[in-house]
Amino acid sequence: MFSSPTPAPGSRTLASNALRKAGLIDRDAKMRDVSDKPGGRKGSSKARSHRTRPIDVYKDAGPTHSLSTRLNINASRAESSDSLSVRGASSRPATAGRLRRNAVSGAVGTDSPSLIPVRASNRTTIKGVEPWRRLIQKRWHPDTALLDLSNMIEDDIVKKFNLSPPGHGGSSRDAAVVFKLARELKPQVQSLNLAKNHLSGQHLSLLSHYLPGLANLSLQDNDLKSYRDLDFVSGRKDKLVGLKELLLAGNPLREEMIKRDVEQFKNEVSRRFPSLMTLDGQPIAQISFDVSREPNKPTTTVPEPFSTTFPVEMSGSLIVGVDGGLLSNFLVRFFSTFDSQRAALKNAYDSAATFSYSCNTSIPERARTLALHHKLPNQRKLEWGPWLDKGNAGSRNLLRLAHSHEKQVQRLFIGGEAIANYVSTLPITKHDISGPPEKFCVDCFPVAHGGMMGLLVMVHGEFTELPAEGLRSFDRTFVLVPAPEGSRAKLSGWDVVIISDQWTIRAYSSSDAWKPGPMVVQPDPALNRQKDAGPSATDSNPGQTRPLLSPEQQNALNQIPDPQRSMVLHICVRTGLNVQFSYDCLTNNGWDVEKAFANFEQVKGTLARDAFL
Amino acid sequence: MTSTSSIGSAVTVLTRDDISIATRAADKFTQLYYTTYDSPSRLADLPNFYRPVSSLTWNGKPLQGPDGLRSLIEKMPPTKHEMQSFDCHPIPGASPPSLLVTVSGTVVHGKPAPHAPGQRSKSVEGQARVYSQTFMLVPDSAAAPSQPGEPAKYYIGADALRFVG
Numbered sequence: 001m002f003s004s005p006t007p008a009p010g011s012r013t014l015a016s017n018a019l020r021k022a023g024l025i026d027r028d029a030k031m032r033d034v035s036d037k038p039g040g041r042k043g044s045s046k047a048r049s050h051r052t053r054p055i056d057v058y059k060d061a062g063p064t065h066s067l068s069t070r071l072n073i074n075a076s077r078a079e080s081s082d083s084l085s086v087r088g089a090s091s092r093p094a095t096a097g098r099l100r101r102n103a104v105s106g107a108v109g110t111d112s113p114s115l116i117p118v119r120a121s122n123r124t125t126i127k128g129v130e131p132w133r134r135l136i137q138k139r140w141h142p143d144t145a146l147l148d149l150s151n152m153i154e155d156d157i158v159k160k161f162n163l164s165p166p167g168h169g170g171s172s173r174d175a176a177v178v179f180k181l182a183r184e185l186k187p188q189v190q191s192l193n194l195a196k197n198h199l200s201g202q203h204l205s206l207l208s209h210y211l212p213g214l215a216n217l218s219l220q221d222n223d224l225k226s227y228r229d230l231d232f233v234s235g236r237k238d239k240l241v242g243l244k245e246l247l248l249a250g251n252p253l254r255e256e257m258i259k260r261d262v263e264q265f266k267n268e269v270s271r272r273f274p275s276l277m278t279l280d281g282q283p284i285a286q287i288s289f290d291v292s293r294e295p296n297k298p299t300t301t302v303p304e305p306f307s308t309t310f311p312v313e314m315s316g317s318l319i320v321g322v323d324g325g326l327l328s329n330f331l332v333r334f335f336s337t338f339d340s341q342r343a344a345l346k347n348a349y350d351s352a353a354t355f356s357y358s359c360n361t362s363i364p365e366r367a368r369t370l371a372l373h374h375k376l377p378n379q380r381k382l383e384w385g386p387w388l389d390k391g392n393a394g395s396r397n398l399l400r401l402a403h404s405h406e407k408q409v410q411r412l413f414i415g416g417e418a419i420a421n422y423v424s425t426l427p428i429t430k431h432d433i434s435g436p437p438e439k440f441c442v443d444c445f446p447v448a449h450g451g452m453m454g455l456l457v458m459v460h461g462e463f464t465e466l467p468a469e470g471l472r473s474f475d476r477t478f479v480l481v482p483a484p485e486g487s488r489a490k491l492s493g494w495d496v497v498i499i500s501d502q503w504t505i506r507a508y509s510s511s512d513a514w515k516p517g518p519m520v521v522q523p524d525p526a527l528n529r530q531k532d533a534g535p536s537a538t539d540s541n542p543g544q545t546r547p548l549l550s551p552e553q554q555n556a557l558n559q560i561p562d563p564q565r566s567m568v569l570h571i572c573v574r575t576g577l578n579v580q581f582s583y584d585c586l587t588n589n590g591w592d593v594e595k596a597f598a599n600f601e602q603v604k605g606t607l608a609r610d611a612f613l
Numbered sequence: 614m615t616s617t618s619s620i621g622s623a624v625t626v627l628t629r630d631d632i633s634i635a636t637r638a639a640d641k642f643t644q645l646y647y648t649t650y651d652s653p654s655r656l657a658d659l660p661n662f663y664r665p666v667s668s669l670t671w672n673g674k675p676l677q678g679p680d681g682l683r684s685l686i687e688k689m690p691p692t693k694h695e696m697q698s699f700d701c702h703p704i705p706g707a708s709p710p711s712l713l714v715t716v717s718g719t720v721v722h723g724k725p726a727p728h729a730p731g732q733r734s735k736s737v738e739g740q741a742r743v744y745s746q747t748f749m750l751v752p753d754s755a756a757a758p759s760q761p762g763e764p765a766k767y768y769i770g771a772d773a774l775r776f777v778g
Contacts, residue, residue: 263633274641287638287767290661291649304653308723311688314776315673352705360698360717364778366737397698398636408636409629412702443670447749447771449704449711458747460777475745475777477715479704500702502715509743509778514672520738521690521722
């Protein structure tokens with residue numbers, strides 16, 4: 001259905017193209033994945049520590065010249081940590097720093113047969129930023145907006161001035177100095193190569209602060225060990241929001257995680273960098289929008305939101321493009337079967353239909369203020385436990401399952417049979433669909449689906465959960481299509497068949513939330529003062545009271561089965577017609593609320609006074 | 614699950630990867646959408662999610678396309694959305710599939726009601742509302758990926774919002 005996330009033919013080419021454009025790799029360098037070359041390349045461990053590297057490796061040390069070669073080596077490297085440990089040179093920056101101080105004093109550890117000339121290294125040399133500025137100038141490619149800071153320890157400038165680059169004795173503060181200098185470059189840095197610097201997450205904690213506009217970032221062959229390290233890179237929310245490409249190969253985190261579950265790894269990275277399109281040369285985002293959160297966008301001239309009132313009132317159920325009877329038949333049958341005999345719903349779902357439910361366990365603020373939890377009799381008996389985890393299944397709130405790709409898959413049920421079996425294990429519910437219509441709210445309109453017309457149906461309402469007899473609120477979204485002739489659904493009497501069903505279960509809130517009428521944005525301060533001052537505060541319950549129906553009208557309304565009843569009520573409220581006229585108007589217009597309303601608008605001048613409430 | 618499927622001409626099997634990609638897409642979309650909605654420049658940016666064919670409803674009020682949305686949000690108070698749960702299905706029957714995303718969360722309009730610290734407001738006015746929002750994300754056939762691996766461009770084909778608490 002989607003193009004495969006494993007590299008489709010050409011996807012590597014794409015990544016390489018992007019990198020080439022960004023200047024991260026040379027024309028002929030191919031992106032390779034560790035999986036391509038399980039053995040890795042001999043000598044790849046050189047990447048880890050300058051101390052163990054034979055001298056010949058940095059003969060070609062012009063960093064821009066050798067970058068592609070190194071990136072290439074690094075992309076195909078593997079298992080370097082083993083060889084490192086054999087040689088006894090730790091990749092931890094702290095250790096590296098200590099070893100170097102040892103080197104200064106001439107007491108090179110016997111476990112560290114360094115071939116690198118001993119250099120004096122101390123922190124004081126960094127206080128002059130000038131050498132760093134020179135390094136950055138040297139490594140800066142303004143034509144491609146690429147700053148290549150890979151393998152800084154091998155740079156002549158670093159050697160000459162005895163600098164301690166971050167990751168080699170330099171701290172995160174030193175790293176911040178570098179990033180700050182990089183911020184001053186013109187044009188703005190688009191691509192940053194920090195490969196091979198022994199960097200941990202801490203070193204990168206100010207990267208997103210100083211360079212929030214990065215589009216391409218290579219962190220290959222560093223020392224990122226955990227997702228927490230990655231959090232330092234992504235920074236707080238809304239940092240690095242324009243990052244398109246990221247290279248993490250050769251970090252312990254990535255190498256460990258892709259062994260376990262590569263999709264999960266992609267999920268974790270993608271969550272931290274929402275705009276990311278390729279990760280280690282593979283496409284990660286399969287979907288994009290015409291909206292981006294590019295930072296430093298020129299300030300737009302649109303007015304900022306200022307209104308203190310809502311542009312429109314709360315309206316009743318909106319049902320368009322469908323015969324109301326058809327919809328109500330479906331809903332009545334669905335919910336009553338759901339309450340009494342869930343296994344029988346098997347045929348209501350297409351054989352490729354999807355179902356999941358998710359729990360929003362938060363306590364709604366308004367319901368709390370109204371103390372609904374205490375005023376209603378059985379609310380305290382309700383527990384979330386039976387909903388949240390059901391062995392391999394349970395709530396599919398993706399906010400909570402971000403870390404478990406496995407559960408994301410397990411908790412999505414596909415096909416009528418599987419769905420019916422699954423819902424049969426959920427707590428018993430009682431939807432009072434024949435009760436007061438205002439307890440439910442239905443919005444429904446047509447959507448194009450795979451060349452045919454489908455219906456998108458949103459039902460908001462409440463149900464009683466058994467055995468506790470407490471109330472819960474829910475939102476349920478269906479995608480329906482006409483049941484094809486001869487299909488199992490049609491043969492079972494369903495005119496429409498479900499192809500998708502998502503059910504949100506949440507703590508109880510009053511149905512007053514969708515009571516038609518004007519809504520209040522802010523309490524009127526003047527009113528508040530009055531209330532505070534007055535001994536008998538009026539009912540603080542907001543919302544507009546609807547014109548009440550007379551007892552006869554209410555009685556007539558009660559005769560009408562739901563959900564026609566709510567449609568009748570809708571027309572009554574909108575037009576002022578009485579129940580009988582509203583009913584007739586809807587009947588004459590195929591139970592299409594909008595048609596009925598349009599019809600009313602045409603003829604209202606001709607209606608007698610007694611047609612109205 | 615495919616042999617008896619009767620819906621649409623392009624019946625396809627949902628793979629683990631499809632589900633995974635849909636999840637990432639929804640995650641990314643919801644973050645982007647509500648950040649844009651809550652930003653001062655929403656009037657310029659939010660309509661870009663939509664196309665003229667997009668159907669919207671806001672608390673029962675039908676609106677059409679980017680213009681409909683613009684007319685709504687230019688008079689909407691500043692917002693602060695907080696997602697509390699969301700879910701996403703690839704909808705079987707088309708390739709690449711449309712995505713059905715449902716979100717449950719809270720939204721505050723205007724500035725939060727000021728009240729003395731430690732003292733809970735006795736009035737629900739000004740307090741966060743619970744909202745339920747459903748999106749159908751549809752691949753834009755006019756902007757099909759030109760190369761394999763390139764992300765498909767999506768837009769909001771349908772958007773239905775209700776205050777529900």
